[in-house]
Amino acid sequence: MNTIDTISQLLHSSNSQFRLYDIGRKIEKISKEQFEKIELNQIPYPSPSQGHACIAIAFWQKQSPQPYLWLLKFPLDERGLLNQGARNHFLAIIIDALGSDLAQDPNEQQEALLKNNPYLYTPAQYKLAALNSKLKLEVKQAPSEHLSTFLTYLFGEDGWDNWQAVGVQGITDFAVRIKEEANSKESSSQGSNSQKLINALPHMPSEVLLPLCGALENETFSVELIDALLDLLQKKLALTKSSQEKNDTRVQIQQHLLRSLASNCHHVHVEKFVNRLLAQKYVSPELLITLSGRCWLVLADGERLMAFFEHLVACNDQALFNSIFKDLVAIPTIRPIVFQCMRSPERSVALSQAIGHLFN
Numbered sequence: 001m002n003t004i005d006t007i008s009q010l011l012h013s014s015n016s017q018f019r020l021y022d023i024g025r026k027i028e029k030i031s032k033e034q035f036e037k038i039e040l041n042q043i044p045y046p047s048p049s050q051g052h053a054c055i056a057i058a059f060w061q062k063q064s065p066q067p068y069l070w071l072l073k074f075p076l077d078e079r080g081l082l083n084q085g086a087r088n089h090f091l092a093i094i095i096d097a098l099g100s101d102l103a104q105d106p107n108e109q110q111e112a113l114l115k116n117n118p119y120l121y122t123p124a125q126y127k128l129a130a131l132n133s134k135l136k137l138e139v140k141q142a143p144s145e146h147l148s149t150f151l152t153y154l155f156g157e158d159g160w161d162n163w164q165a166v167g168v169q170g171i172t173d174f175a176v177r178i179k180e181e182a183n184s185k186e187s188s189s190q191g192s193n194s195q196k197l198i199n200a201l202p203h204m205p206s207e208v209l210l211p212l213c214g215a216l217e218n219e220t221f222s223v224e225l226i227d228a229l230l231d232l233l234q235k236k237l238a239l240t241k242s243s244q245e246k247n248d249t250r251v252q253i254q255q256h257l258l259r260s261l262a263s264n265c266h267h268v269h270v271e272k273f274v275n276r277l278l279a280q281k282y283v284s285p286e287l288l289i290t291l292s293g294r295c296w297l298v299l300a301d302g303e304r305l306m307a308f309f310e311h312l313v314a315c316n317d318q319a320l321f322n323s324i325f326k327d328l329v330a331i332p333t334i335r336p337i338v339f340q341c342m343r344s345p346e347r348s349v350a351l352s353q354a355i356g357h358l359f360n
Helices: 007-013 032-039 084-098 108-115 125-138 146-154 168-175 193-203 206-216 223-242 248-259 268-278 285-293 302-314 318-329 335-343 349-359
Strands: 017-022 028-030 052-061 064-075
Touching: 007 032, 007 052, 007 084, 017 032, 017 125, 028 032, 052 125, 064 084, 084 108, 125 168, 125 206, 146 168, 146 193, 168 206, 193 223, 206 248, 223 248, 223 268, 248 285, 268 302, 285 302, 285 318, 302 318, 302 335, 302 349, 318 335, 318 349
Parallel strands: none
Antiparallel strands: 017 028, 017 052, 052 064
16 A cells, blocks of 8 residues: 555545544534645644644545544644644554555454544534534435424424424534525425524524524524524623623523524624624623634634723633633634734733733
8 A cells, every 4th residue: 555644645545535524613614625735734723622623524435325434633733733743643543453445344453443542532412413414414315304393393383382302403404404495385485494593583492592503603694594693692682781680591592692603703794793792891701702712703803803802801810811812822813813912002901911911
């Protein structure tokens, strides 16, 4: 067998068809060309999560369309480049166990070698559900039986509180199809999946709304749905201001509604909302965490990021500041803007002190 230096080469040499996904911050497709550049350290990993690249690799042979799945976690260096030693170690384990025949059923000894792989990664269950939905759509497999249950629930005819039969897999199957038009006479009265959801949003209890938002964070969708989610989020924020006591469920709903917009945070309507949010005197730590963890692309603006950091400092939590600062500075698209904010003469004394404590 010819020398194999990268995962990409291994997959190509095995005559596999394959797809790659980032599964760290969100579930997001990585192109083969981009992954090859990441492996060759030509570009940093675009969405690092706590100093690591979290990657799902689905591969299959033409004669057997059922994908195999690797869920992997590799360390990155301080520049966000893939740790070559870790990648090479992973390759050595796979080649020792399977050679170039990745689709073979491993024997007991091979199985033991594969299970001792230190780069295996187990994402949260909701991420696995979302990844499963994306893969099935990608390879043109039928969705789970839970999708029809969720579609029935969206009509609301059985009552919004009768959500117990709704499964997370059905919700993620729906989310990946959010742009689809109705494909049956039965459901055409409510139009597209997006319109069905817009109609149902005001009625949904948190038991359905929260996992739905977690599924939507991985998808781009219509401006009408963006506006419906922003409108609901604005109403939840207004309720907090008028409430005398903190409601943990309400705060959780606010966080999830914001994260539902993660893949659409470059949209001008989301940017305007975030501008208004950061112009307020107070923004909760929970929303700041969600902004940086899920909607980081909206912070790729010097003025907006500076306002974000000033709110973060106002939380009076140096550990939280350090954690979010280190997280943002590791993201290639945000890193140079973080440095601009650090050097800005317009930063407050409190922000200057927080940055000083960070480096001391």
